[in-house]
Amino acid sequence: MKNKPKVLFVMHMPPPVHGAAMMGQYIHDSEIINRDFECRYINPSASRVVAEVGKVSIRKIFFLVSHIVSVVYTIITFRPDLCYYTPTSSGWGVFRDMMMILLLKLFKRKIILHLHNKGVSECSGNMLYDFAYKRIFSCVKVILLAKELYPDVDKYVSQKYLYICPNGIPSSNHQYKKRNSIHNPYTFLFLSNMIETKGVLDVIRACGMLKKQGLIFKCNFVGRWSTVTAERFNQVADENDVSMQVEYKGPKYGNEKTEELKCADALVFPTYYPGETFGLVLLEAMEYGLPCISSNVGGIPTVVDNGVTGFLIEPMGVEKLADKMKWLIQNPEIGMDMGDMGHKRFEEKFTLQIFEQNLAAILSDACKC
Template identity: 25%
Template sequence: MSDAIETKTQLRREPPGALGATSSSSTRGLGPDYQLAVQEAMAGRYARARELYRGLLDEDLAESARWFVRNDLAVLNAMQGKLEASRAELKDVIDGCPGWIVAKKNAASVHSAMNAAATSEMPASCRRSNSSREGSRAPCKISILSFLFNWPSTGGGIVHTVELVDFLGRAGYIVEHVHAKYEPWGIGRVDDTLPIRSIGIEFDNRSWNVPTIQAAFRRAVDQFEADVVIITDCWNFKPYLAQAVEAYPYVIRQQALECICPLNNLRLLIDAPNRVRQCAMNQFTAPDHCTTCLADNGVRSGQLHIAERELSRVGSSQYRDLLYRTYLGADAVLVLNPLIQAELRPYCESVEVVTWGMDPDRFPWPSTSEHEDGDSNGTLTLLMAGAAEELIKGLHVLRAACREVWRVRQDFRLRITSRSIHNAEEFIQCIGWQSQEELPTRIREADIIVMPTIAQEGLGRSTVEAMGAARPVIASAIGGLPYTVSHGVNGLLFEPGDADDLARQIVRLLDDPDERRRMGLAGRRRFETEFTWPVVIEDQYRPLLSRILHAKR
């Protein structure tokens, strides 16, 4: 593969012509570390080479030199077989300097290699034949099932599902998304902005029962003739969908703590307004405790949670047996962090940490100008993105922290993606709900992203979006957030619910523009290598699906 891609020596001789740079100007400031990175890569010491290249991106490079380094990183990815990551990197390079022939040649080579790899890695029954005499065989089919689905959605799980359908399709799979439509529950409402094709199965009061729902989803999968089924966007009803399609290889996609916590998927107990307790129990290990908890606290759940639990018969011996059987029978259970993995491992054959991906086109590499601090008056912007009106998001903690900081300094404002806040302080600016198209711009306009959640989030989508925009994050040290935000590297962590601790972290970043920039760039590097959809598909979903399909044979 490396022979098909322009080598490092050729790259140094042929700079990005679109930038009007000469060879010497394009590599100005790279110095000996660049030469060493090239040597390490050509010697096969990829980890060391990647470390040197990433270090160069932290420096204040000329723009042409930065494209040089990113092109080399794309080549390095290709040399290691990470073709999706290489393709995504080269797309950014070509967008930034469209006249650079070398990058275009590299992209063409990667594209050819991806086509060859996709064909060779597929089981024979799922390959496209190159011979017209053999006939054309269908590519692998993946059916993705959602029980609780609406669009547009403010929920990160549903956004993840839509993008998963999209990017699996781009990777060469044939994907069909199926969702339930039941108006009394307000589910299945989809407008014409949904960017994927989705089949809605309509139910009425007479057909809204477990056997009929199972039969309808099974028919959809049968008609599609799926090779693999992925079950997602479902709470306690997951085992029933798994039972419906158990004749197929199936994967259970956990979006949070669903089926672990039958109360609210978050193991959060609300005793009084702004008073919460964390729960450490697990329905798999302590089902009787969870049943008692539901009896004591179930009425405080939202109506959809209550209705879904009743339909699923949570707490019955039949439900427990089905829960254990379907999770054990899954070809894989995908979770968002190692904590959830550890809790489910005793009850599953295979539990894998597979993150949510992000669309890299929503977060192009920030230009130098986007790292300017504050507005024209030097006022810095904190941004809390998400459903701020929900107690679990922790706005009350953030407001208390900001009040404490405001007493001694007034050089910041807090933007919230909410229409209005009762008795809002003077430092609060409500900007309303932001669509998926609008949100990246709002994040890039901010200097610091804050995620003050008091719930055990699986991942924290807002933190990853902040990383995509090269913005530092201040987040609660709870759930999966410490696995996304590394304290002192790409952001800061604080004790959940502790406004004083949060205030200290806010002041630390307000006072240090260099640290803000360093953390933002570190987050961007991790975003590119771990969280973009091309990388997630190539490094996680493709090996998983390949293994399942080979086992099916």
């Protein structure tokens, strides 16, 4: 029997819970990946909660030293054919990643980088970042989540070394059935950590505009407090006179999150987060037949088919956000059709099984090259 290719995965896994970490966990648990390759997994994350991501501490420095030792030991003993690494795009982590990737190159390993964030083009004008990026991206293959993200790295990565692999999420066990009615009142859902640049406060302000127009609706917010605190959330709700229309429901997982998706008529995710690339929450909403209003940033246009499965607006466009929310309230039947189209798009392109198959094919090709 032919030996399976050996792959060392150096990638983030929870905690903390965020998109890249969840994808790392899916890869770690993948039957397809573990069937087709002999795998070793190392988690480079020293952060325990989302708020610690990107911050330097003494504990993280000690963790980095032990992490380097672990990687070196695994390379020597495991001798992987390919090293899979998930680098960051900005902040001090770029220089940490440069050191780790140069170490992998020192051992003459084939390397493939899977980018779950963006920001390279914004930082490349800085001499130190430019120095790091040139060393990170030389002689490696690169996976992006969507073709729209290529301009972020085109200065350093040739298209001949590029792969596109959209994210996917596990299909739930629920039997999908197209919605034939809306909730009373029409219910929007915001589902993400309470980070201001994810658009939390923009949604509240848009709700204020809807109320001034006499529209009847509700908007639930699900996620952990972060840069937006309870005090700030309530302050903006009071300022916009929507304390009765918006409700913070806390973080929800598993069946509790499923119930929030079932109790909603549409998802609102007007993110302008600097590193936004894909938005897994959009896939969750699409699986449950929800039309999505999101931002024309990162790879989100790959996910949301504008005017077909939802709407894309320019980031920080509160008035446009309110307009699209109003449109869905006033056109519920068309909104349900959009949600149904979104579910079909999810099944065709964004299930976890499709992601695993695509990634396995990419890794197999990278091992041969």
